[in-house]
Amino acid sequence: MPAGDPSAPAAHAGHAPARVDKEHSVRVELGARSYDILIGEGLIDRAGTEVAARLPGARVLVVTDERVAKLHLGRLEIALSGAGIASSTLVLPAGETTKSFAHLERSVDAILEARLERGDAVVALGGGVIGDLAGFASAVAKRGMGFVQVPTTLLAQVDSSVGGKTGINTPRGKNLVGAFHQPALVLSDVATLDTLSPREFAAGYAEVVKYGLIDRPDFFDFLEKNRAAIFAGGPERAEAIRISCEAKAAVVAADEEEHGARALLNLGHTFGHALERAVGYDAARLVHGEGVSIGMALAHRFSVKLGLATGQDAGRVAAHLRAAGLPTEISAIPGPAIGRETLMEAIAQDKKVSRGRLTFILTRGIGRSFLAGGVDPAEVEGFLDEELSQ
Amino acid sequence: MPAGDPSAPAAHAGHAPARVDKEHSVRVELGARSYDILIGEGLIDRAGTEVAARLPGARVLVVTDERVAKLHLGRLEIALSGAGIASSTLVLPAGETTKSFAHLERSVDAILEARLERGDAVVALGGGVIGDLAGFASAVAKRGMGFVQVPTTLLAQVDSSVGGKTGINTPRGKNLVGAFHQPALVLSDVATLDTLSPREFAAGYAEVVKYGLIDRPDFFDFLEKNRAAIFAGGPERAEAIRISCEAKAAVVAADEEEHGARALLNLGHTFGHALERAVGYDAARLVHGEGVSIGMALAHRFSVKLGLATGQDAGRVAAHLRAAGLPTEISAIPGPAIGRETLMEAIAQDKKVSRGRLTFILTRGIGRSFLAGGVDPAEVEGFLDEELSQ
DSSP states (O other), X not given: OOOSOTTSOOOOTTSOOOOOSSOEEEEEOOGXXXXXXXXXXXXXXXHHHHHHHHSTTOOEEEEEEHHHIIIIIHHHHHHHHHTTOOEEEEEEOOSGGGSSHHHHHHHHHHHHHTTOOTTXXXXXXXXXXXXXXXXXXXXXXXXXXXXXXEEOXXXXXXXXXXXOEEEEEETTEEEEEEEEOOOSEEEEEGGGGGGSOHHHHHHHHHHHHHHHHHHOHHHHHHHHHHHHHHHHTOHHHHXXXXXXXXXXXXXXXXXXTOSSGGGGGGTTHHHHHHHHHHTTTOTTTOOHHHHHHHHHHHHHHHHHHTTSSOHHXXXXXXXXXXXXXXXXXXXXXXXXXXXXXXXXXXXHHSSOEETTEEEEEEESSTTOEEEEEEEOHHHHHHHHHHHHTO | OOOSOTTSOOOOTTXXXXXXXXXXXXXXXXXXXXXXXXXXXTGGGGHXXXXXXXXXXXXXXXXXXXXXXXXXXXXXXXXXHHTTOOEEEEEEOOSGGGSSHHHHHHHHHHHHHTTOOTTSEEEEEEXXXXXXXXXXXXXXXXXXXXXXXXXXXXXXXXXXXXXXXXXXXXXXXXXXXXXXXXXXXXXXXGGGGGGSOHHHHHHHHHHHHHHHHHHOHHHHHHHHHHHHHHHHTOHHHHHHHHHHHHHHHHHHHHOTTOSXXXXXXXXXXXXXXXXXXHTTTOTTTOOHHXXXXXXXXXXXXXXXXXXXXXXXXXXXXXXXXXXXTOOOSGGGSOSSOOOHHHHHHHHHHSSOEETTEEEEEEESSTTOEEEEEEEOXXXXXXXXXXXXXX
């Protein structure tokens, strides 16, 4: 497992920064709430004109965190003011603990203090934490106002900024409180990814791999072939982001509020969330993407144990994740050992529970995942005992 | 203005308790989110079967307040358990200050502690405060779960329980944070109205009058003719509740998220909210319905000043409200005088503001209200000066 502070600046030694040969655009089709995801280099500098084109006359509140503010806020503010958009800014502490009721209240208060109206917008500049929190604040302030995502991490660009899920954590679990609230625009400036630490980039890559594993075996092949180029910042990087966004957009369009197909996006997340909870959301031990990586490896091995998938596929998945610098075993998490009971308790509290039986995303092989609604908790316990005894 | 503690028990001396000759049912048509409002006597005793019929297999959390719990909680719990519905209960302090972030967090935590799932439901037993708070909690816990309204005040039965507006207050204003979240069922047991204080009943009656003033002049005639019977608890009471619910349901069906027509329901509310804020939501000085009563009287007099309506209509409105025991003048509010600047500041922060101009519901006469989007703040200031100098 990659060590070190996830907020440390990037090294990226030995390769050129990301260069994109063209700009990509992905449309999320949701009727009157449809919107574009723009993917390209230097898009923050165009944020003002892109926002003004979609929300004419809107004023904005930019919500960001202390780390991202240092890197990108100045450019965003210049772009907004250049397009004649009046803006104010709220800078919050960086880190998962910011996704709390206290910071929701603070964000809503900043919106009200700025006197934003329902036709105005909140702009989230940052990773998944800022996007989820600012999105939730924009969903509930005055019962819903405009929202724009400017994701600056790989995880946010391929996952959390797309699809309208917003929310916060509580001591009882991650994302247990929130709203479905679609953005009016997602601006993914891939140049911001050059500022990520290798660990943070790898964590986001876990969500990229997920789309291949859900139902795009060809994309998994592409990733196996192009992993080095994607990490090095070649045009394959933006291509992988585009395909990831298309995959997510297709699922969201089919099932906006997660009554069915959308649940497949949780591949690796039931185990992953439980692990994150077990370490108390301590990012030094485990960040979200790493939890998802272990969770996807577990989902594949659990599927093998249930006689659904082959050990060969599970091995191929784990090998690819490890090659990307991601953990695939519970034992790879540094610090005190995590017990079975702690994990079962966390799984039971997870929101993807239905009437006492457990719901998991299982798989029949790479790109053949499915929603299994009636998993027996005893089966999970037996599987975890095996995993934890290794 | 009626004096006394709004939570004091009802006197209702000299008349029989409310008796309903038949049960009413009003359908709120919102496609897949359509639902019934049942209006009748003793409906709480049928809550279990009515909930089970609409949300089969659901478990529930009942959210109520200390005052209502003493009066009605036991019956509701018996009814739920009689229908085989597992329930837990959260009892909160009574009063407007309960509509806060702190109590939202507490309510969400109770939902999570009860391990409710998205197919389960929160049941709000109480007035508008409990309905708005519990509804908001049900909207955001796990990004939305089932919700049932059991309104026990006239105001909640004719207004706040219908239409899916939920929310809380912040120090910056009332209902500035919330969600649109429709209930699966509204159970209006008119027998609960016998437990209201006369002041509380009158406050709810202000919202009944509002429907006549918006666009139902015949209903206003009905109210002028039957006010005494409605207050005394005759069958006209349930009839007035039914017509009020139909009026609100029609508006909500046409404009669920308040992009246009629904705004008419705010007749009297821009001034009313400003007055409530000016007294710091001190219920001893002013409760919501009283604010709306003064607000409706002001909206009519403001319309007269603007040359839109006749003084005769404004006088008829004020006379009816006064006969119902409701205030119609700012000066009727006890305590320190309220200044123009305080009111203008509160109006500007109100969410019904659009790009600097003020939005008011004005009227061309009884039942002829309309949305006026570009009101000049100077006109409002001049009008308030006149009102405050009296």
